[in-house]
Amino acid sequence: MKSFAVIGNPISHSLSPVIHNAFSRKCNIELSYEKILSPIDEFEFTASKFIGDGGVGFNVTVPFKIEAFDFSQELTSNAIAAGAVNTIKIKNNVVIGENTDGYGLVNDLVKNLGETISGKEILIIGAGGATQGILKPLLDQSPEKILLANRTSEKSVKLASEFLKYGKVCGFGIHQIKSKPVDIVINATSASIDGAMLDLPAGLCEGALCYDLMYGVHTPFMKWSLENSAREVSDGLGMLVEQAALSFNFWHGISPKTDSVLSLIRETNG
Numbered sequence: 001m002k003s004f005a006v007i008g009n010p011i012s013h014s015l016s017p018v019i020h021n022a023f024s025r026k027c028n029i030e031l032s033y034e035k036i037l038s039p040i041d042e043f044e045f046t047a048s049k050f051i052g053d054g055g056v057g058f059n060v061t062v063p064f065k066i067e068a069f070d071f072s073q074e075l076t077s078n079a080i081a082a083g084a085v086n087t088i089k090i091k092n093n094v095v096i097g098e099n100t101d102g103y104g105l106v107n108d109l110v111k112n113l114g115e116t117i118s119g120k121e122i123l124i125i126g127a128g129g130a131t132q133g134i135l136k137p138l139l140d141q142s143p144e145k146i147l148l149a150n151r152t153s154e155k156s157v158k159l160a161s162e163f164l165k166y167g168k169v170c171g172f173g174i175h176q177i178k179s180k181p182v183d184i185v186i187n188a189t190s191a192s193i194d195g196a197m198l199d200l201p202a203g204l205c206e207g208a209l210c211y212d213l214m215y216g217v218h219t220p221f222m223k224w225s226l227e228n229s230a231r232e233v234s235d236g237l238g239m240l241v242e243q244a245a246l247s248f249n250f251w252h253g254i255s256p257k258t259d260s261v262l263s264l265i266r267e268t269n270g
Contacts, residue, residue, distance in 0.1 A: 003054055004033045004251065007046055008061035011037045015265060016059055019244045022264065023256040027248075043067040047088070057089040057251045059244075065099075065129065072097025081136040081166075084129055087247040098250050101130075102137030104243025105213075105236075110141075112238045112262065115184070115209055117141035125149050125174065125198060126188035127156040130213055134188070135159070139167035147182070149174045179203035185225070187212045192219035205230040215240055216269060237269070238262055 006016040012035070020033045036058075038046035043064045050058060060068040065084035069075070072085055073095045079085050085097035109115040120143045124131050127150035138146060145168040150156035156171030163169050179201035185208050191198050192212055197220035210225035215237035222233040241262045249255045 002031050002056050003050075004031055004057050004059075005036045005050055005055060006033075006059040006061060007036045007038050007043065007050070007064060009038050009040055009063065011035045011061070014061065015240065015269065016061075016244060018268075019241055019261060019265065020248060022261045023245065023248045026261075027252070027254050027256050029252055029254070038064065044071055047071055051090055051095070055090070057087070057247075059247055060086050060088065065133075069097060071095060078102065078136070081163075082133040084133055086133075086243065087250055089251050098247070099133055100243040100246035100250065101239070102134040103246055104241075105134050105211075105239045106137045106141060107242040107246075107258075108234075108236075108238035109184075109209075109211070111242070112259075113209065113232065113234060117143050117184075119144050120183035121145055121147070122184045122186065123147045123149060123177070123182045123204070124186045124188050125177075125200075126190075127152075127159045127171065128188070128190075130188040132159060134186075135163045135169070136166050139163060139169065143167070145169065148172070149177050174198070174200075177201055177204060181206045182208055184208060185210045185230075187214075187219070187221045192217075192221055195220060197221065197224055200224070202228055204228070207231050209234070212236060213239065237266060241265060 017033045024031050068085035076098045079097045079099040082099040087098040122143050148156040148160050148171040153173035160169045160171035185205050192214040205225045206229040210230040210233045212219045212221045213236040215235045225233045241258050245258050
């Protein structure tokens, strides 16, 4: 039986074992999948030990995605663009790093929420690692443009300039967001983790799909969006399941169906 895992800190909250075990049953693949808590400064040791013990693939969650990028001996184009790795497989004793986060988001938007990205104006709030991980996959869908807003405009301007080769994207300060509707608003900040609400102008999300990358709770951003005439709101649970499906395919060469697994996870996790 092949061994897989998810490595992070904290890790007790991870739904990855439930998701991957559900996929394995649907695809008739025998595997073991465990949660591994790594000390903050020992990711390389933890990952190397898992591989040494026979592990053939693992997911990586916060705060180790940059360390996983450095740990990888080969990188996919997705991982290079994201500057981070969330999925690793061992093939012919080579550590190969992939990033499935961005296309997990795209698949959730398109497949589960029925959203068309092509030709749309998208605002992403935040310019950290989460945003970097989703930018290229979103730009690959040919949106009209992507706007990046961040508390410090220098960071969003710099990130935008790095992704101009993939499509139309511009960066500015969060205080410069206009009270003008866009098609899709994505909250990629850590504000929801702290239960905080961003200072956003009324009118921004009127008629828009408003998406919070955080999952498991009805976040202040989602509540604010509904109060301000959003067409639809969503948390990031679908993204979690879809990125897991892409990881599963990266390891096994099989694309599992996600709809029933997403329904199961949503029912059991509120």
